[in-house]
Amino acid sequence: RKSSKKLPPGSLGIPIIGHSLQLLKAMRTNTAEKWLHERIQKYGSISKLTLFGKPTVFIYGKEANKFVFTSDSSTISYSQTKSLKMILGDRSIAELCGQDHRRIRDALVSFLKPESLKNYVGKMDEEVRMHMDMHWQGKQEITVLPFMKKLSFDVICSLLFGIEQAGTRRDKLVTWFQQMIGGIWSVPINLPFTRFNRGLRASARVRNFLKDLIAEKRMQLKRGADPHQDLITCLLSTPIDPSIYASVLQEQEEIAKSKPKGELLTWEDLAKMKYTWKVALETLRMFPPIFGGFRKAVRDIEYDGYIIPEGWQIFWTMNMTHMDDSIFTEASKFDPTRFDNQASIPPYSFIAFGGGPRMCPGYEFAKIEALVTIHYLVTQFTWKLCADASFSRNPRLMPSEGLPIQIIPRK
Numbered sequence: 001r002k003s004s005k006k007l008p009p010g011s012l013g014i015p016i017i018g019h020s021l022q023l024l025k026a027m028r029t030n031t032a033e034k035w036l037h038e039r040i041q042k043y044g045s046i047s048k049l050t051l052f053g054k055p056t057v058f059i060y061g062k063e064a065n066k067f068v069f070t071s072d073s074s075t076i077s078y079s080q081t082k083s084l085k086m087i088l089g090d091r092s093i094a095e096l097c098g099q100d101h102r103r104i105r106d107a108l109v110s111f112l113k114p115e116s117l118k119n120y121v122g123k124m125d126e127e128v129r130m131h132m133d134m135h136w137q138g139k140q141e142i143t144v145l146p147f148m149k150k151l152s153f154d155v156i157c158s159l160l161f162g163i164e165q166a167g168t169r170r171d172k173l174v175t176w177f178q179q180m181i182g183g184i185w186s187v188p189i190n191l192p193f194t195r196f197n198r199g200l201r202a203s204a205r206v207r208n209f210l211k212d213l214i215a216e217k218r219m220q221l222k223r224g225a226d227p228h229q230d231l232i233t234c235l236l237s238t239p240i241d242p243s244i245y246a247s248v249l250q251e252q253e254e255i256a257k258s259k260p261k262g263e264l265l266t267w268e269d270l271a272k273m274k275y276t277w278k279v280a281l282e283t284l285r286m287f288p289p290i291f292g293g294f295r296k297a298v299r300d301i302e303y304d305g306y307i308i309p310e311g312w313q314i315f316w317t318m319n320m321t322h323m324d325d326s327i328f329t330e331a332s333k334f335d336p337t338r339f340d341n342q343a344s345i346p347p348y349s350f351i352a353f354g355g356g357p358r359m360c361p362g363y364e365f366a367k368i369e370a371l372v373t374i375h376y377l378v379t380q381f382t383w384k385l386c387a388d389a390s391f392s393r394n395p396r397l398m399p400s401e402g403l404p405i406q407i408i409p410r411k
């Protein structure tokens with residue numbers, strides 16, 4: 001039986017392109033929240049538009065997040081933009097559902113769960129130290145963003161791909177990966193020199209590279225080998241109250257003092273970094289690296305008095321909830337003590353890592369990497385921003401000038 005409810009307010013705009021260019025421009029100029037806020041003022045908490053080739057319904061808030069993260073697969077499916085599907089391929093984890101998704105996710109989680117990762121803290125420590133020695137020591141000024149991207153990628157290459165040596169292979173992969181990311185929120189029209197086209201070409205190169213890498217790893221195994229908007233940039237660009245910085249430094253110095261000089265950090269050391277992790281979570285609340293995402297209506301859905309037609313995209317965002325004063329008192333104030341009692345934060349309000357069955361399985365990995373990096377950063381250096389800390393989204397969050405800072409080694 002057809003529902004008597006009507007479509008949400010708003011216009012779909014020009015077919016295929018619709019509002020994509022407006023949203024992308026707003027993201028690039030760091031006015032995307034304002035752009036969405038104006039939509040909400042004009043149309044209310046649910047509205048229709050066209051994004052990246054498809055008719056879309058935009059919803060926001062705690063209830064919307066709950067709906068997105070907990071609805072079962074007979075109501076909505078995990079579906080990303082057409083450009084993402086074409087760049088990552090239709091067998092990527094983003095496109096799998098049901099049993100197939102479970103199987104791949106379980107395989108990832110078997111490596112990314114804390115019990116497995118705790119054996120790799122020392123390896124991450126080595127990568128972070130090597131990075132600081134190579135790129136930070138002896139310098140007076142550095143640009144944080146490219147270095148932090150490189151460090152995150154080096155850690156991933158070492159731990160996830162088993163590419164141990166820094167050099168051309170890692171460098172090539174990082175360039176292609178960035179081109180892929182650049183294309184995932186784009187209008188899916190394949191013309192030369194567009195972001196979408198660059199993303200597709202990079203994707204083909206990455207797949208060939210990974211095929212070769214898998215073949216190489218198989219050979220090594222046969223020979224008996226052993227199987228085996230980034231956060232820091234945002235943290236460094238946030239003007240933090242000196243007392244918050246002092247508390248982080250004190251926590252980290254106590255850990256450093258408790259260890260023989262040069263010894264690698266351990267899982268137990270990370271467990272002591274409680275305040276530092278709250279500072280990291282507060283950074284993720286105010287500057288979530290991911291802007292939002294998409295789902296697809298599997299059937300006609302009634303939501304908030306309107307109908308979301310079968311096949312339409314559902315667009316959800318993080319920032320609108322994270323900056324809601326009714327959920328986070330004085331939301332624009334940087335206050336890590338909000339995370340003192342995490343159970344007091346209402347469900348589906350802090351969603352930097354998503355929620356439900358698709359929640360980020362890389363949470364612990366990101367946590368370890370962030371804590372190890374912050375440890376060496378604050379115990380080895382002090383720093384001063386050299387440019388204003390404005391951001392743009394591409395679609396990932398990035399400081400406009402790459403975040404140049406002056407660094408001074410600590411005695």
Ligand code: HEM
Nearest residue numbers: 093105231289290293352353354358359360361362365366
């Ligand atoms: C601060 C760092 C990170 C943040 C804020 C983050 C955030 C997110 C979010 C919000 C989602 C859910 C998207 C949705 O529901 O549409 C997600 C999914 C995912 N993340 Fe992360 N992530 C981070 C780091 C990582 C790392 C380090 C890895 C891997 C080592 C990772 C692997 C994944 C995977 C595989 C998924 C898809 C899960 C699925 O579809 O079942 N993430 N992430």
